[in-house]
Amino acid sequence: MLALSAEGILPRVDCAIFADTGWEPAAVYDHLDRLEEEVAEPAGIPVLRVSAGNIRSDALNPDHRFASMPLHVLNQDGKAGMTRRQCTGEYKIKPIKKQVRALLGYPYPRRIPKGVFVEQWVGISTDEFHRAKDADVAYMRNRHPLIELDWSRADCLRYLKQRGLADTPKSSCLGCPFHGNAQWRHIRDHSPAEWADVVAFDAAIRGGNARANASGNRLLGQAFLHRSRVPLDQAPIDHVTAAEWAARQAELGDQAPDGNALVVLEEGVADGCSPWACRGEQPVQDAFGLAA
Numbered sequence: 542m543l544a545l546s547a548e549g550i551l552p553r554v555d556c557a558i559f560a561d562t563g564w565e566p567a568a569v570y571d572h573l574d575r576l577e578e579e580v581a582e583p584a585g586i587p588v589l590r591v592s593a594g595n596i597r598s599d600a601l602n603p604d605h606r607f608a609s610m611p612l613h614v615l616n617q618d619g620k621a622g623m624t625r626r627q628c629t630g631e632y633k634i635k636p637i638k639k640q641v642r643a644l645l646g647y648p649y650p651r652r653i654p655k656g657v658f659v660e661q662w663v664g665i666s667t668d669e670f671h672r673a674k675d676a677d678v679a680y681m682r683n684r685h686p687l688i689e690l691d692w693s694r695a696d697c698l699r700y701l702k703q704r705g706l707a708d709t710p711k712s713s714c715l716g717c718p719f720h721g722n723a724q725w726r727h728i729r730d731h732s733p734a735e736w737a738d739v740v741a742f743d744a745a746i747r748g749g750n751a752r753a754n755a756s757g758n759r760l761l762g763q764a765f766l767h768r769s770r771v772p773l774d775q776a777p778i779d780h781v782t783a784a785e786w787a788a789r790q791a792e793l794g795d796q797a798p799d800g801n802a803l804v805v806l807e808e809g810v811a812d813g814c815s816p817w818a819c820r821g822e823q824p825v826q827d828a829f830g831l832a833a
Contacts, residue, residue: 542664542686543576544704547584551686554662556587558640560633563595566728566735568710576706591636596628596714601745603755608632611718612746612764621770622762624749628714641681653680662686666694716742718766721809722778725767729778739766743773768806780807 545551559573577588599605608631614622639649641661647653658680665673666687673685687697701707713719715728716739729736749760767776 542662543586543588544580544700544706545686547580547586548704551690553584554586556589556644557581558589558591558637560637561590561592562628562632562714563592564597564714564716565712566710566715567732569712572708572710589640591640593632593636596632597716597742600750601742603751605752607750607752609750610714612749612766613718613768613770614760614762614764615770616762623718624760624764638678638681645680647680655679658682660684666692666697668694715739716766717809718768719810720766721805721807722780723807724809725773725776725778740772740774742766 542551543554543557546554573588573590580586581588594605596610599607600610608627609624610628611626612624614624616622641659642648642651642653645653645657645659647657659682661676661681661683663673663683663685664687665685670685670688673688674683676683690696692700698707701709711724715735728739743766746764746766748754749764753759763770765771765776766773767778769776771777
């Protein structure tokens with residue numbers, strides 16, 4: 542959408558906002574720098590980078606309030622579960638809203654007058670029109686330009702290739718538990734330093750986040766980044782077959798997954814962590830062995 546705006550296919554936006562969790566792959570930061578230099582600046586569009594902190598550091602800091610990641614949990618009784626997901630709201634939506642308030646001239650806790658709002662573009666294509674929804678505050682009004690253009694994901698990829706941006710990387714935390722095997726393999730095979738980083742983090746969160754542990758609210762089980770619920774450097778990420786995954790699920794007492802689940806296993810959660818557009822943003826019940 543930034544490129545479309547810069548080119549004049551879409552109206553010129555006042556600014557673009559990137560919510561930085563502090564733990565994106567290096568390729569994402571490099572690409573953002575390139576977009577800013579080659580696309581945004583020539584068009585006079587400022588790129589504003591906002592942040593609520595470093596999600597990796599916060600998870601391991603016992604003195605820091607932490608918005609939990611959706612970690613895969615193996616409970617003491619052997620059953621599988623998942624911790625509550627709060628990270629998108631805390632590290633993406635909140636800092637974006639804070640910046641929007643500042644742009645409007647009404648930083649929190651000032652009341653924003655009725656009728657004062659920003660038009661916010663959300664990049665959902667026609668393939669996933671069902672994800673399009675309104676913002677949850679009156680001072681932000683969502684618009685979906687790609688749907689208005691009747692563009693599919695294939696149209697977006699074709700356009701990016703024409704603009705010389707075919708190598709656009711997916712934005713998500715380096716150690717996001719929603720990664721599929723393909724993403725884990727890419728990190729392992731192409732970025733040894735980042736692989737060592739996520740393997741170390743996976744080991745560090747085995748007992749849950751540091752703040753909860755320090756306060757005595759320990760996880761009753763073990764937490765993992767990979768959905769197989771084994772240490773990441775031992776996880777079966779090399780093209781796991783249906784039979785292999787079914788056998789692993791049987792060990793956990795779960796039924797074998799259907800074809801769609803196998804797609805998620807390989808490709809990850811399709812929606813990722815896009816603010817206002819993520820299927821995975823629905824709250825996950827903490828019925829998986831978290832101490833009260």
